[in-house]
Amino acid sequence: xxxxxxxxxxxxxxxxxxxxxxxxxxxxxxxxxxxxxxxxxxxxxxxxxxxxxxxxxxxxxxxxxxxxxxxxxxxxxxxxxxxxxxxxxxxxxxxxxxxxxxxxxxxxxxxxxxxxxxxxxxxxxxxxxxxxxxxxxxxxxxxxxxxxxxxxxxxxxxxxxxxxxxxxxxxxxxxxxxxxxxxxxxxxxxxxxxxxxxxxxxxxxxxxxxxxxxxxxxxxxxxxxxxxxxxxxxxxxxxxxxxxxxxxxxxxxxxxxxxxxxxxxxxxxxxxxxxxxxxxxxxxxxxxxxxxxxxxxxxxxxxxxxxxxxxxxxxxxxxxxxxxxxxxxxxxxxxxxxxxxxxxxxxxxxxxxxxxxxxxxxxxxxxxxxxxxxx
Amino acid sequence: xxxxxxxxxxxxxxxxxxxxxxxxxxxxxxxxxxxxxxxxxxxxxxxxxxxxxxxxxxxxxxxxxxxxxxxxxxxxxxxxxxxxxxxxxxxxxxxxxxxxxxxxxxxxxxxxxxxxxxxxxxxxxxxxxxxxxxxxxxxxxxxxxxxxxxxxxxxxxxxxxxxxxxxxxxxxxxxxxxxxxxxxxxxxxxxxxxxxxxxxxxxxxxxxxxxxxxxxxxxxxxxxxxxxxxxxxxxxxxxxxxxxxxxxxxxxxxxxxxxxxxxxxxxxxxxxxxxxxxxxxxxxxxxxxxxxxxxxxxxxxxxxxxxxxxxxxxxxxxxxxxxxxxxxxxxxxxxxxxxxxxxxxxxxxxxxxxxxxxxxxxxxxxxxxxxxxxx
Numbered sequence: 106x107x108x109x110x111x112x113x114x115x116x117x118x119x120x121x122x123x124x125x126x127x128x129x130x131x132x133x134x135x136x137x138x139x140x141x142x143x144x145x146x147x148x149x150x151x152x153x154x155x156x157x158x159x160x161x162x163x164x165x166x167x168x169x170x171x172x173x174x175x176x177x178x179x180x181x182x183x184x185x186x187x188x189x190x191x192x193x194x195x196x197x198x199x200x201x202x203x204x205x206x207x208x209x210x211x212x213x214x215x216x217x218x219x220x221x222x223x224x225x226x227x228x229x230x231x232x233x234x235x236x237x238x239x240x241x242x243x244x245x246x247x248x249x250x251x252x253x254x255x256x257x258x259x260x261x262x263x264x265x266x267x268x269x270x271x272x273x274x275x276x277x278x279x280x281x282x283x284x285x286x287x288x289x290x291x292x293x294x295x296x297x298x299x300x301x302x303x304x305x306x307x308x309x310x311x312x313x314x315x316x317x318x319x320x321x322x323x324x325x326x327x328x329x330x331x332x333x334x335x336x337x338x339x340x341x342x343x344x345x346x347x348x349x350x351x352x353x354x355x356x357x358x359x360x361x362x363x364x365x366x367x368x369x370x371x372x373x374x375x376x377x378x379x380x381x382x383x384x385x386x387x388x389x390x391x392x393x394x395x396x397x398x399x400x401x402x403x404x405x406x407x408x409x410x411x412x413x414x415x416x417x418x419x420x421x422x423x424x425x426x427x428x429x430x431x432x433x434x435x436x437x438x439x440x441x442x443x444x445x446x447x448x449x450x451x452x453x454x455x456x457x458x459x460x461x462x463x464x465x466x467x468x469x470x471x472x473x474x475x476x477x478x479x480x
Numbered sequence: 481x482x483x484x485x486x487x488x489x490x491x492x493x494x495x496x497x498x499x500x501x502x503x504x505x506x507x508x509x510x511x512x513x514x515x516x517x518x519x520x521x522x523x524x525x526x527x528x529x530x531x532x533x534x535x536x537x538x539x540x541x542x543x544x545x546x547x548x549x550x551x552x553x554x555x556x557x558x559x560x561x562x563x564x565x566x567x568x569x570x571x572x573x574x575x576x577x578x579x580x581x582x583x584x585x586x587x588x589x590x591x592x593x594x595x596x597x598x599x600x601x602x603x604x605x606x607x608x609x610x611x612x613x614x615x616x617x618x619x620x621x622x623x624x625x626x627x628x629x630x631x632x633x634x635x636x637x638x639x640x641x642x643x644x645x646x647x648x649x650x651x652x653x654x655x656x657x658x659x660x661x662x663x664x665x666x667x668x669x670x671x672x673x674x675x676x677x678x679x680x681x682x683x684x685x686x687x688x689x690x691x692x693x694x695x696x697x698x699x700x701x702x703x704x705x706x707x708x709x710x711x712x713x714x715x716x717x718x719x720x721x722x723x724x725x726x727x728x729x730x731x732x733x734x735x736x737x738x739x740x741x742x743x744x745x746x747x748x749x750x751x752x753x754x755x756x757x758x759x760x761x762x763x764x765x766x767x768x769x770x771x772x773x774x775x776x777x778x779x780x781x782x783x784x785x786x787x788x789x790x791x792x793x794x795x796x797x798x799x800x801x802x803x804x805x806x807x808x809x810x811x812x813x814x815x816x817x818x819x820x821x822x823x824x825x826x827x828x829x830x831x832x833x834x835x836x837x838x839x840x841x842x843x844x845x846x847x848x849x850x851x852x853x854x855x
Contacts (some may be wrong), residue, residue: 146800150807152787175800179775182796189797400554412527421557422564425521425550432525432807 109315111248111288113347113368119462121340121366124454127163127347129195129247130286131187134162136347137363137453139446140197140371144170146180146190149376150435151443153192159411159440159447163195165371168240169204172230173223177243185245197371198246199351200237200279203255203320205230216271218252234278242284250318250351251279253292258325265296268321269305276312288315290349293342297326297334303341310343317342318349319367323358332361339365356385356449357473360466363453370450375442380435382427385445388472393438398424411444413437484690486623486663488722488743494837496715496741499829502538502722504570504622505661506562509537511722512738512828514821515572515746519545521555521565524751525810526818528567534786534815534822538570540746543615544579547605548598552618560620572746573621574726575612575654578630578695580605591646593627609653617659625693625726626654628667633700640671643696644680651687663690665724668717672701672709678716685718692717693724694742698733707736714740731760731824732848735841738828745825750817755810757802760820764848766795768813773799786819788812 112128113136125136141148141156143166148156156164166186171177183189186196202219206212209221209230218233234252241249252275254268276291283289291314295301302319309317319338322331335350339362342348349369350362359370375385382393386406391398393405401420405413413423418437426434449469456465487503488511500511516523516531518541523531531539541561546552558564561571577594581587584596584605593608609627616624627650629643651666658664666689670676677694684692694713697706710725714737717723724744725737734745750760757768761781766773768780776795780788788798793812801809824844831840 145804145806146797147806147808150811152791152808152811174804175774175796179796179800182775182777183794189794189800191792191797399550400557402557416527417566419558419564421550421554422521422566425554425564429520429549431520431522432810433522433527435807436525436527436811 109288110286111315113316113345115344117458117460119457119460120364122363122453122457122462122466123344123366123368124457125347125368127195127368129163129288131193131195131247132162134195135451135454136368137359137450138163138369139359139450140165140369141376141443141446142167142371142373143190143192145174146171146186148439148443149380150432150439153190155412155440156192156443157194159443160451161194161443161447163197163369164192165197165199166190166244166246167204168198168201168237168244169208171244172201172240173225173228177240181243181245185243187245195248196246197248198241198244198250200250200252201232201240202237202252205232206255214254216274234275235282238279238282238284242287246287248288248290248316249279249283251276251289251291251314253294253320255294255321255324256296258296260296262298262301265294265298265301269294269301273305273308276309276314280312280314290314290316290318290347292318292320292351293338294321296321297330299334299337302334302338306338306342310346314346316347316349318351320351322350323353328355328358331358335362335365335367339367342366355473356446357470359446359449360453360469360473363450364462364466375446376439379438379442382434382438384438385442393420393424393427393434405441409441409444409448411441413441484663485661486690488691488720490719492833492835494832494835495739497739497828497832497837497841498719498741498743499832500722500743502570502743504538504663506568506570506622507537509570510826510829511743512734512825513538513744514734514825515540515744516751516818516821517542517746517748518565518567520549521546521561523814523818524755525807525814528565530787530815531567531818532569534818535826536569536818536822538572538744539567540572540574541565541619541621542579543573543576543612543619544583546619547576547615548600548603552615556618556620560618562620570623571621572623573616573619573625575625575627576607576615577612577627578727580607581630589629591649609650610657613654613657613659613664617662621662623663623665623691624654624658626651626664626666626689628669628695630669630696630699631671633671635671637673637676640669640673640676644669644676648680648683651684651689655687655689665689665691665693665722667693667695667726668713669696671696672705674709674712677709677713681713681717685721689721691722691724693726695726697725698728703730703733706733710737710740710742714742717741730848731821732845734821734824735828735844735848738825739837739841750821751814754813754817757809757813759813760817768795768799768802768809780816784816784819786816788816
């Protein structure tokens, strides 16, 4: 087993929660870490400087989207996504499989891989494990994800088993094909079937993967099922490697999953919800377009240090911008929501280091469970 | 005549071109000055900090748009547009008449003012000179513009004369109605009729207006007609007050108008063209969506200090963002274009101070006349 292109050190634990440092070619990342999603090689509405200002040190970009446009060769000509997008810190790419399955047309899944037609121009693309590694190699991310099979919630057990087994074979093919210097994470599947998940985690741990992800969550199952499954499955995921819960989640999901021992997250919620005018705060959500904010002179959240709140932009002004379709609304709301997520994982990390995660998490869960105050 | 709420000092001249300082309640503005347009209380896609970074010290916002949404009372509750939009420097508002005439429905122009229905909700609005001043008082701009009558190009002389005479009467009504501490500019009309323009400029100069604007340009007449008219009319506009050419124009228009003695400009071109992917450079325009830029690793303009160029964003990356409909494309292109305009007026000012405006302008005119290089 060659030396891993990343290092992962757990520096403190509090119950099952752990604080660590993930060291990559593009610097260290404090964990637990939340990764904003930069689908098209940009975290929507923001610059790399603004994202880094939140304390974020790792983002994820989408191989499927970049494969269909502009194509990985153009990105490689810039020295990879770091040069292309000007993001200087750690960068993860997914394998492209998930979006290929959800967005592309005329798709076919075989043992070889995914065949599909681009949703943009109908071009036929053949996404095998080897091709997923070639493309991610050109994209130059610090951490690549294996191509996996991610069935929807509520499929029958035989289909889950088949997805797990194929995902293992694809992990081996990805390991054989990976680009030099690029870390590779395997992906644990198995739905909400505890035994299947646990055994898959143990199978993948026998491979020289640099990290282990939990895929196939937040695919339609009730949040409580996910929380319960995580509590039982995460202990079976090798504690020596970073554990990454893909595509999750709400602030509440993060608090619970960190408590189970998860180290990394990515989710479109803070950025996507910003674009629909949903504002996260420590005490719940507010919907900026509501008429009640039309003459509200207060900032989004008086305790927030983000440029929208610290800059003194009133709810009334941001609502006006939102109603007028102004880009600045999306910028301010996206910044605010990403600060909210970044502050949550930073506070979680501190609570772990100080050995008081359970009580911190209990308080957060009470706050986050509270509904938006009504008029 | 009470003391003017602004001060204007000409500090240097070179031919008819002049460099000055316009001092407002919100600080000094070096002239010649180009004002970005913040239609809905935001210069589209940018923050106030980013605009100020370009060296810009004065913006213009649109009374019509803010009157129909969110309404001037909400703005006044924030202490005016400065508090609402967080722009800390000088701020001009127009009267609302121009947009009322071009955007609103069921409009009627009488001696009393404009009657029209809001383009958003059909609400009837009665925009008299007095109402234009009341609304601009609530908006709290440093400089308000009189309500004027701005006929399209190529109307017959009697209509031009009638517009000029009514504009004068409305200037008097605006003076009587203006808010304390707010400067008021009159607007010279008269189309491309030199005698009418000159006599209107002299008529308005007899009123205690704080500055004199040239309206009714760039309304459909060929640029050469505007340039010729300006050369003959600007000398008749009181040199002791700031001269403001409204709604103009291209970089070439600015070079020529500054040479005639104009001090202030506003135009949507740099911001609007950014949104359609047109990039201004010292040597002409480039259209970022052209296929030739798909793998172009160079920045927009290697000599440009803007965050897009100095930040190392390649043409290929910006084209990708533009094609993908990403907000960051609009941000980077808007910043670049506003830097281009800001740098032009800054360089013009320096050339005036150094007494070499004619030769500087000659070089710019040659460069700006050059078409985009072809493949």
